[in-house]
Amino acid sequence: MYIFFIIIFHRKHTMIPPAESLLKYDNPVLVSKSSDRKSQKGRPLRVSPQQPENTLPVPPPPKPKSTTTEATKQENDEILSNILPPREWMEGTQLWVQQVSSAPCTRADVIHLEEQLDIKLQQRQARETGICPVRRELYSQCFDELIRQVTINCAERGLVLLRVRDEIQMTIAAYQTLYESSVAFGMRKALQVEQGKADMEKRISDLEDEKQELKKQRNVEKAKCDAIEKREAEKRQVEEKKHTDEIQFLKKTNLQLKTQLEGIITPRK
Template sequence: MQLASSFFFLCLQPFFTLLLLIFLDRLVQHFQGIEGRRARRATKKRRGREGEKKKGKTARTPTEVMSHQAVEALPTPPTTTAAGGGGRGMTPKEEVDAVKRRYIFVDGPVDPNVSLIRYELPFAPSDPKRSLKLRRRLGLPLDERAVDPNVRIVIDSFITPRAWHDEAGVLWVQHGSPHPVSRTETVETHEKLRRRMQELGVRRTGICPLRSLLLAECFLEVIRQVTAECWERGLLLLKIHTERTAAQTAHRELFESRVGHAFRLALKGEKDTSRVQQDIEALKRRTEELAEEEKVLRQECDELASNGEEQMLILEKLHADEITALKKEGVQKRNQLEQMVALPPTL
């Protein structure tokens, strides 16, 4: 009976496992649906508030709506209002905090001979006249080319704008270039990468951190070039790059954890080996001590055996002498008895 019940439960175990998996899947889908509905409601509320704030202004184009939905999670680019401190009346401390969150503070503009990423001309958000003076001094047109805001959002999401203060305390900002490049400029980027690898003396094979950094920087420049031509394609390429980087980081962490685990096992093995060696030495010493004791005991046994044989011989000799004496005495007694019996009776 017990065997039949065990067989019955064994047959029903896959069925119950399948039911449990289906229940867990439905439960996960239920919670995901709840989170999705909450996120959609929050998005609708946020868009409703933004629509109320922007009431009276022109509606966004379909492209802008697509970009807002596609890159909603990406950081927004720095604006003149945040950098210049105008718009909503922020305090000086809030302005400094906002600028620090949006920019990377450096010592000056990027060196085009060193950086593989192409940046646009720096500008002063709080002082447009200085920006115009710089463009006039470099012989560039005063009117900048129109830039798609979607391109700016995507590029600033992976190329953080640079910022610094000059001697007069004016804030200067430098963004990644949002303009497309020609085939010649792409070839120049390739040549710059090759030249930088030669200057730094990177290894072409094996693990080389410098080569990895240069290739990562060059890949960001390629993403920037693709984004400047088509921000949707650039956004897709950026997502692939992010996933690849995350996977590489996860593999590195896994490798480091495995190496650490192996190192700990090696240390434990060394400790165990030393302990086993100590035990072996102790057992060897104990074996030698027991061998000495065995030798002493064997000598005592041999001495006892030899003494026993001598005593046995002595006792056998004494016993034989006693038997001989008793035999002689018996013969004498017999002779005396025969003589007494053989005498005639006296008259």
């Protein structure tokens, strides 16, 4: 129990730094120690000057353009920070924060991104077809980097890509939930089939035993029936013989009585 508490405490206070990502980040910045983490957590990581839209004095003609450009850049940075939040980790008692880079990208950066994607797919041995969490993670990082590059130039286009990314993730999550539920349903059906198979096999065995028992009873009853038929046949033969003998005796007696009667009736000469 004590060792388990030490492990939990160690994990809570020494977070592993995040792994390398295709999404481009700025250099990590030390924000505070663990004692000040709660107070720093609720504060914005990048303090932007207040928007001077309503409080601007009337400037000379050249200044509004630069001020508007600076405000637009600041707004794009805030949108980028909201779209792609910074990542945090602890090293000892120090809290480090790494913001997403707001540096504009070039054509060489896009080519380098594609090369890094191919290299990481090969290094992490991602499958080319089928379901592969590694390939999905890397392509998600690549898509986030493209969103970052687009948002720097056009925040509205970045927001549209954000909607596309969220819709894709939501669709994938729905398919994943459907897949998990179908797997669970298949497992339940397989268990039901196995249980039903065992019950059916037991019922078949019981019916086979009952069939054998009924066969034995049939043989016994058949033997009894054959014995009764044989006994009745013998009895019938005896009765028929007795009846025949009786008929013969009666015929003979009748013949004798007839002869005597004729002798009595016929007059003597």
